[in-house]
Structures are given as structure tokens and as C-alpha cells.
Amino acid sequence: MGHVIVVDLGFGDAGKGTVVDHLCSKGPVAAVVRFNGGAQAAHNVVLNDGRHHTFAQFGSGTFTPGVRTHLSRFMLVDPLALAAEAGHLRALGVADALDRLTADRDALLTTPYHRAANRARESARGGARHGSCGMGIGETVSYALAHADAPRVGDCQSPIRLRRRLSALRDWYLGTFPSGEDVPDVDACAEAFAAFAERVEIVGAGHLRRLLGAGNVVFEGAQGVLLDEWHGFHPYTTWSTTTFANAETLLAEAGAADGSAARLGVLRAYATRHGPGPFVTEDPALTADLPDPHNAAGRWQGAFRVGHLDAVALRYALDVTGGVDGLAVTHLDVAGARPDLRVCLDYEIGGERVGRLETGPPDLGRQAALTRRLSAARPVYAPLGRAEETIEDVLQTPVVLRSYGPTAAHKRAGHLRTPIDVSLR
Structure with a gap:
């Protein structure tokens, strides 16, 4: 073939x-x-x-x-x-x-912190909403453009680096959206991502x-x-x-x-x-x-x-x-x-x-x-x-x-x- x-056009x-x-x-x-x-x-x-x-x-x-x-x-x-x-x-x-x-190890990770930020930002627009799936896609990209240490798939194989990057991301979310929705702690998120790395082949x-x-x-x-x-x-x-x-x-x-x-x-x-x-x-x-x-x-x-x-x-x-x-x-x-x-x-x-x-x-x-x-x-x-x-x-x-x-x-x-x-x- x-x-x-x-x-999609x-x-x-x-x-x-x-x-x-x-x-x-x-x-x-x-x-x-x-x-x-x-x-x-x-x-x-x-x-x-x-x-x-x-x-x-x-x-x-x-x-x-x-x-x-x-x-x-x-x-x-x-x-x-x-x-x-x-x-x-x-x-x-x-x-x-x-x-x-x-x-691919270089692919960006979307996390609960990106998702919560996405929903908080869209809600703040009120009647001028852009339209969003509420899944954190735009926040994943925008955060990576502003922060060189944005978490990536390969980080799931390095527990120390993963926790450091997730902690920085969570701190950014809590500082930027203080009245946003509750999010999981870093340890819980890191544990789930480490399980992903054990189950999926990262290349x-x-x-x-x-x-x-x-x-x-x-x-x-x-x-x-x-x-x-x-x-x-x-x-x-x-x-x-x-x-x-x-x-x-x-x-x-x-x-x-x-x-x-x-x-x-x-x-x-x-x-x-x-x-x-x-x-x-x-x-x-x-x-x-x-x-x-x-x-x-x-x-x-x-x-x-x-x-x-x-x-x-x-x-x-x-x-x-x-x-x-x-x-x-x-x-x-x-x-x-x-x-x-x-x-x-x-x-x-x-x-x-x-x-x-x-x-x-x-x-x-x-x-x-x-x-x-x-x-x-x-x-x-x-x-x-x-x-x-x-x-x-x-x-x-x-x-x-x-x-x-x-x-x-x-x-x-x-x-x-x-x-x-x-x-x-």
C-alpha cells in the first residue's frame, strides 16, 4: 500500500x-x-x-x-x-x-497540572471563550515554550528528574491559578508516570x-x-x-x-x-x-x-x-x-x-x-x-x-x- x-481538511x-x-x-x-x-x-x-x-x-x-x-x-x-x-x-x-x-522519549508530557490550568484559563475568559477540550493541550505547549525543564516522556525513567520537573510545574500552577481546582500531589503523579514507563516501551x-x-x-x-x-x-x-x-x-x-x-x-x-x-x-x-x-x-x-x-x-x-x-x-x-x-x-x-x-x-x-x-x-x-x-x-x-x-x-x-x-x- x-x-x-x-x-482532516x-x-x-x-x-x-x-x-x-x-x-x-x-x-x-x-x-x-x-x-x-x-x-x-x-x-x-x-x-x-x-x-x-x-x-x-x-x-x-x-x-x-x-x-x-x-x-x-x-x-x-x-x-x-x-x-x-x-x-x-x-x-x-x-x-x-x-x-x-x-x-518517543522527547515527547512532552501532559499532566493533571496542565489540565487544571487549561480549565482555569478558559473559565476566566467567560463569554469570550476560545473553545477547548479541557485536556491541557495548549497549556502543555505554552509551558514548554516558557520553561526548558518541561516534563517529557523520557523523564518517567528518571525518578529524581521527574519529581523535580513535576514539582516546578505544580508550583507554577498553584502560583498562577491560586483559586484553581485541586490537583494531586507530586508523589502520586510521579508514581503513576513511573508505572507508565515500566509498562510502555520508550524509544x-x-x-x-x-x-x-x-x-x-x-x-x-x-x-x-x-x-x-x-x-x-x-x-x-x-x-x-x-x-x-x-x-x-x-x-x-x-x-x-x-x-x-x-x-x-x-x-x-x-x-x-x-x-x-x-x-x-x-x-x-x-x-x-x-x-x-x-x-x-x-x-x-x-x-x-x-x-x-x-x-x-x-x-x-x-x-x-x-x-x-x-x-x-x-x-x-x-x-x-x-x-x-x-x-x-x-x-x-x-x-x-x-x-x-x-x-x-x-x-x-x-x-x-x-x-x-x-x-x-x-x-x-x-x-x-x-x-x-x-x-x-x-x-x-x-x-x-x-x-x-x-x-x-x-x-x-x-x-x-x-x-x-x-x-x-
Whole structure:
């Protein structure tokens, strides 16, 4: 099959999990490599027998026997959440998930102190909340940017260094958020993290090269391009690079040739967004009519919102990523049952018709200005028609995987051509 990088082109929740599960079940795939985000990910996989798991840190190919998960140095590893996830997988009959897991020693650790800080900071914003999963992702990154001694996975193998770094982190939290929620003491946290190090194989930079040599690898992204830390609509973004960049950096570091992995962009046949922020094609009637069984409103994340397919936003995602080799379109069963669905071809902004949004190098000021501009945008619609054909037409990109339901049995695959001719059959 060859190596494949899976990235969500929207605001997340497009179906990366079910796509990765399909790729791994059809295989052969040696491993899934997670290359951004952390325990806030919610990649839903439903098996043909009805079993369901929301993958957060384990790769979404874990239901396929033998497929390994590698948490790369770009992941934010939460050992406590990982243990809970492993427990749920064990209850579903996957007893060896931890045995098939490796974690890069340089990956940052997400702790209860990061999580508590995240919730305190978001609560303080009141009505101006940015939207958050409340899992400490942004705080993990921001703390590491300001503190060279931020705890990392490798520290779990060094009890003295781990306690020192956790103590500094806990002191920072208590000093910054004196009225925040209670947090565990350092000894309890260190004990749990040491148990993680005893149970999970912690590896160095050369591990990925060995994985790539062992067989096909699927790189599984989290969240979506429109939430990217540099290219998303600031400040309603994540502290994570959600494009193909991290995966391609890992491939280059492992000695893989440029273009050795196919780029697969995932989108729904209609648009969704979880939480606040610009959403030009939002339609309250669709939100009411199309509830998602795996995406409910959350205390920290906010409401799950639904709208019509947005070709302008998707063109922007393709532009900032440099394009894809093929598209995977999910929820085509919904599109087929809803003749009222539409596609936004352009925006009207200040009397001007706009079909493409401006892009550029990382610049949060420009992204904030774009966010303000989108608040004035009005969608210019056309009928959606046959969704997969419309998507190929408006995005000028082939649809190579069609999903008509939640399981691998609902997938219909075409052929994804790259410089090395990767087949998704």
C-alpha cells in the first residue's frame, strides 16, 4: 500500500479514525504514527460487530491485530488518559494495546497540572471563550515554550528528574491559578508516570526508521487544518500543527525520500464545527436535524454545529497544506438522504465575491484579521447534487475513498496516485 498521511481538511470530526481503521484493516500496515495533538483527540471507530471506541492516543488501527502505535516526539502524551483508554480497549477485547505501543522519549508530557490550568484559563475568559477540550493541550505547549525543564516522556525513567520537573510545574500552577481546582500531589503523579514507563516501551529517534522499514505506515493527524496553530482562524485555534508538516518532518528525519508518503485529505460531505469561532455556512436547522452520536456539546468544547459544505474554506485548507494526492469523503449516506444540502462556492464580503482566502507565512495578526473578515462573510450557495462529484469539481482533486457509514464495510475505495503510485484498494 505504501505510507499514507491522513489529515482532516476542516475543523476536525470529519472521520479520520474511520479512515485510518479502513486503511489498516485492508493493509498490510505495520504501524500508525500519531504526529500532533494529544489526549484531546476523539477519533471514532465502529466495527462491523458494533463495538465502538473513541481513539485518543492509540492509533485508530489498533483493532487490527498486529498494527502498532507510535507516539512521535510531536505528540503530547498523557499517561493517565492513556491508561484509561487502554482499559476501555481491553474491555472491548483488545488486550495487547499497550504491548503494541511505543513513545518517543522527547515527547512532552501532559499532566493533571496542565489540565487544571487549561480549565482555569478558559473559565476566566467567560463569554469570550476560545473553545477547548479541557485536556491541557495548549497549556502543555505554552509551558514548554516558557520553561526548558518541561516534563517529557523520557523523564518517567528518571525518578529524581521527574519529581523535580513535576514539582516546578505544580508550583507554577498553584502560583498562577491560586483559586484553581485541586490537583494531586507530586508523589502520586510521579508514581503513576513511573508505572507508565515500566509498562510502555520508550524509544529514541531511530525507532521510526525501523518502523518504516518493517512495512507500510499510516500517519494519523488530529483535529483539522482550519484549527491549525498558524493557519487557523485565530484565536479559535489549537496549539498544534495540524497540517502534513510534522509527518513529513518525521519522514525526512527517518531518511524517507521526499514524496514517499501519499497525502490523504479527509472531509465530510457537509461541514461541522465543535465550539466557537467562524463558521460561514452554519445552519441551525441542520444542527437540529443532524445530531452526531459521537459529538455532543461539551462543557469545555461547546456546541457541535452543522452547516453546508464550504468549498472556500476547503480550498484554503488545500492551499495552506500544499494540496493532497486524494480525498476521503465521509458521511455520504447523509448527503444522499438530504437533497436540501448545498455547497458554498464563494463568499460575499463587503460587496465583493471571494472564492479563495489569502494565505501566507505564519502571522497571527494576519490570521486574526482574517477571522474578523470572516465574521462579515455571507455564503453564495449552489445545490450540492451528487456530493462526491461536486467535491471533485469544486476542489479539483480526486475522491479516492468514499464512506457511506461508520464501519469499514461502508467504505468504497478508488486509487490514490502519488510519485510512488500508492494504492488504497
